[in-house]
Amino acid sequence: xxxxxxxxxxxxxxxxxxxxxxxxxxxxxxxxxxxxxxxxxxxxxxxxxxxxxxxxxxxxxxxxxxxxxxxxxxxxxxxxxxxxxxxxxxxxxxxxxxxxxxxxxxxxxxxxxxxxxxxxxxxxxxxxxxxxxxxxxxxxxxxxxxxxxxxxxxxxxxxxxxxxxxxxxxxxxxxxxxxxxxxxxxxxxxxxxxxxxxxxx
Amino acid sequence: xxxxxxxxxxxxxxxxxxxxxxxxxxxxxxxxxxxxxxxxxxxxxxxxxxxxxxxxxxxxxxxxxxxxxxxxxxxxxxxxxxxxxxxxxxxxxxxxxxxxxxxxxxxxxxxxxxxxxxxxxxxxxxxxxxxxxxxxxxxxxxxxxxxxxxxxxxxxxxxxxxxxxxxxxxxxxxxxxxxxxxxxxxxxxxxxxxxxxxxxxxxxxxxxxxxxxxxxxxxxxxxxxxxxxxxxxxxxxxxxxxxxxxxxxxxxxxxxxxxxxxxxxxxxxxxxxxxxxxxxxxxxxxxxxxxxxxxxxxxxxxxxxxxxxxxxxxxxxxxxxxxxxxxxxxxxxxxxxxxxxxxxxxxxxxxxxxxxxxxxxxxxxxxxxxxxxxxxxxxxxxxxxxxxxxxxxxxxxxxxxxxxxxxxxxxxxxxxxxxxxxxxxxxxxxxxxxxxxxxxxxxxxxxxxxxxxxxxxxxxxxxxxxxxxxxxxxxxxxxxxxxxxxx
Ligand code: SF4
Numbered sequence: 098x099x100x101x102x103x104x105x106x107x108x109x110x111x112x113x114x115x116x117x118x119x120x121x122x123x124x125x126x127x128x129x130x131x132x133x134x135x136x137x138x139x140x141x142x143x144x145x146x147x148x149x150x151x152x153x154x155x156x157x158x159x160x161x162x163x164x165x166x167x168x169x170x171x172x173x174x175x176x177x178x179x180x181x182x183x184x185x186x187x188x189x190x191x192x193x194x195x196x197x198x199x200x201x202x203x204x205x206x207x208x209x210x211x212x213x214x215x216x217x218x219x220x221x222x223x224x225x226x227x228x229x230x231x232x233x234x235x236x237x238x239x240x241x242x243x244x245x246x247x248x249x250x251x252x253x254x255x256x257x258x259x260x261x262x263x264x265x266x267x268x269x270x271x272x273x274x275x276x277x278x279x280x281x282x283x284x285x286x287x288x289x290x291x292x293x294x295x296x297x298x
Numbered sequence: 299x300x301x302x303x304x305x306x307x308x309x310x311x312x313x314x315x316x317x318x319x320x321x322x323x324x325x326x327x328x329x330x331x332x333x334x335x336x337x338x339x340x341x342x343x344x345x346x347x348x349x350x351x352x353x354x355x356x357x358x359x360x361x362x363x364x365x366x367x368x369x370x371x372x373x374x375x376x377x378x379x380x381x382x383x384x385x386x387x388x389x390x391x392x393x394x395x396x397x398x399x400x401x402x403x404x405x406x407x408x409x410x411x412x413x414x415x416x417x418x419x420x421x422x423x424x425x426x427x428x429x430x431x432x433x434x435x436x437x438x439x440x441x442x443x444x445x446x447x448x449x450x451x452x453x454x455x456x457x458x459x460x461x462x463x464x465x466x467x468x469x470x471x472x473x474x475x476x477x478x479x480x481x482x483x484x485x486x487x488x489x490x491x492x493x494x495x496x497x498x499x500x501x502x503x504x505x506x507x508x509x510x511x512x513x514x515x516x517x518x519x520x521x522x523x524x525x526x527x528x529x530x531x532x533x534x535x536x537x538x539x540x541x542x543x544x545x546x547x548x549x550x551x552x553x554x555x556x557x558x559x560x561x562x563x564x565x566x567x568x569x570x571x572x573x574x575x576x577x578x579x580x581x582x583x584x585x586x587x588x589x590x591x592x593x594x595x596x597x598x599x600x601x602x603x604x605x606x607x608x609x610x611x612x613x614x615x616x617x618x619x620x621x622x623x624x625x626x627x628x629x630x631x632x633x634x635x636x637x638x639x640x641x642x643x644x645x646x647x648x649x650x651x652x653x654x655x656x657x658x659x660x661x662x663x664x665x666x667x668x669x670x671x672x673x674x675x676x677x678x679x680x681x682x683x684x685x686x687x688x689x690x691x692x693x694x695x696x697x698x699x700x701x702x703x704x705x706x707x708x709x710x711x712x713x714x715x716x717x718x719x720x721x722x723x724x725x726x727x728x729x730x731x732x733x734x735x736x737x738x739x740x741x742x743x744x745x746x747x748x749x750x751x752x753x754x755x756x757x758x759x760x761x762x763x764x765x766x767x768x769x770x771x772x773x774x775x776x777x778x779x780x781x782x783x784x785x
Binding site: 098099100101102103104105106107108110111138139193194197198224225226228229230231232233234235236237238239240241242243244245269270272273274276277 | 312313316317320628629632633664665666667668669670671672674675685688690691692693694695696709713714716717745747755758759760761762763
């Protein structure tokens with residue numbers, strides 16, 4: 098949020114904090130594609146701008162161990178079926194950063210296809226941004242809302258009961274519009290669906 | 299030096315202009331329809347190219363190389379253009395470019411009133427507001443590119459860098475023609491509109507002695523200039539007059555004729571979804587007895603050399619003005635081009651206009667993006683627009699923080715506070731607890747619907763789910779405790 102909004106200096110201590118917390122981890126699983134994209138695209142640059150050699154080295158050593166949630170499951174661990182069951186219809190919104198920066202491809206769809214009793218509906222114009230964009234949503238609330246309105250109309254058009262994504266930020270935006278308009282469609286992070294075992298959701 | 303980029307100095311901030319644009323349903327329908335059509339055509343023409351990614355990389359590398367040695371290639375272009383009989387002029391800013399153009403027109407066309415010039419394919423002349431300068435000097439500019447002509451006749455502003463009248467549908471164009479061409483019977487059928495435009499333009503092509511054009515490429519090793527287009531009006535404009543003046547931004551130079559091989563593949567496919575442009579005009583100096591007998595090139599800086607100094611900013615100058623990033627941009631598609639307050643709209647406008655003017659104007663533009671990356675994905679010269687946007691946001695913030703009002707702005711205070719909270723898990727958890735308590739007064743039916751301050755922009759039109767009673771950390775801790783008890 099800080100770096101993307103232009104608060105570059107303020108973001109560096111946050112990177113340091115992240116490195117301190119996770120430097121010893123074997124793998125860091127992040128349930129947000131945009132966070133992983135931020136790390137991969139900018140952490141090294143930020144560390145380099147800071148100039149501390151030890152810090153740069155630590156960032157470089159940690160980054161290859163950071164994974165987005167679906168990436169970790171499908172691409173690293175080779176798991177597609179986690180044994181989940183979810184008797185609902187679902188549509189998947191491929192968030193911009195998962196699609197165009199992390200290139201997670203069909204990893205999330207593979208996971209969803211393996212969930213028992215789940216019906217997957219294709220989202221029309223799925224690659225279109227939901228209009229969240231971090232501080233964009235408050236700096237440009239009207240444009241953000243116009244984009245959201247289009248996205249939510251596509252979600253509703255699928256007839257799915259649930260819309261899912263790899264980013265809670267997009268889901269917060271999508272939920273905000275759906276709920277305000279009185280729609281019954283629910284938002285769930287992919288991880289929440291994979292945690293379902295078939296009881297009442 | 300006065301860096302002018304269209305009318306940006308008088309334009310309202312993007313969120314304000316966008317709000318007005320969003321209320322214009324007709325405009326939004328037109329923009330949606332047109333961008334959808336071009337976008338789909340482009341996708342088709344790109345998919346059929348097995349080497350598209352290599353072409354993008356090659357284009358990007360040629361441009362990056364040229365910009366790194368721009369002085370060398372500009373001088374080479376000047377030498378070769380003049381060897382072939384052209385004359386090159388250097389303009390530091392908008393005023394100089396306009397002054398040179400007016401002097402040339404006076405020289406060849408006399409200082410009597412009512413001197414006419416025909417113009418084609420020169421967005422750069424809009425950048426320097428040349429039409430205003432010419433009119434003020436008593437010279438009458440006539441736009442001959444169909445879309446530019448529609449914009450000029452309608453007293454309008456261009457809204458797209460390739461399709462300037464994209465915001466108008468054919469009914470609106472019919473009305474403009476009926477009014478300005480005095481053809482009250484004209485229908486909105488495309489054939490009728492084209493015939494009316496042709497009749498109107500032919501007459502002017504044949505009687506006007508001086509032409510002004512832009513250029514897609516200036517080629518250093520031959521001194522040639524290249525314009526690509528769909529209509530043939532450009533061809534008329536650069537061949538029929540006795541005198542041709544071409545205005546070129548210095549970033550348009552490419553090293554060699556052979557480099558066109560790349561750009562003549564990527565530009566038409568990206569711009570209009572055509573495999574090749576119907577008209578590709580290339581001219582080199584002056585040929586006795588054929589075409590214009592006097593040829594002048596004005597090389598324009600207008601803020602560009604400053605961008606060369608920074609590696610990230612420099613990327614902006616790679617642009618070949620294909621417009622693909624506009625058609626792909628979800629923000630542009632909602633607002634159209636006028637909201638950007640500049641002739642350069644969409645993602646490229648959001649990075650180009652503020653930089654040319656050293657962030658004196660258009661400071662809200664770097665924020666007119668969700669950083670979704672659709673622009674970068676389609677750019678035929680691989681400009682990482684999101685990266686440049688973030689870089690510019692950094693400059694805006696750093697400049698703002700220099701002033702007291704910037705330091706005390708709600709945003710700056712919130713950002714500093716948030717950074718502090720994220721730095722300590724104790725503070726983070728405390729903040730979460732506070733928010734959980736604080737939010738109760740804003741809850742309605744279990745939702746946050748009316749938050750104060752900056753968050754109010756959010757809840758004005760969206761709901762927010764309250765913070766859950768138990769955080770992931772708390773859940774994890776309680777789970778560990780349970781596991782511990784079970785073990
Ligand atoms: S930035 Fe890239 S996509 Fe946009 S107009 Fe320029 S060349 Fe085309």
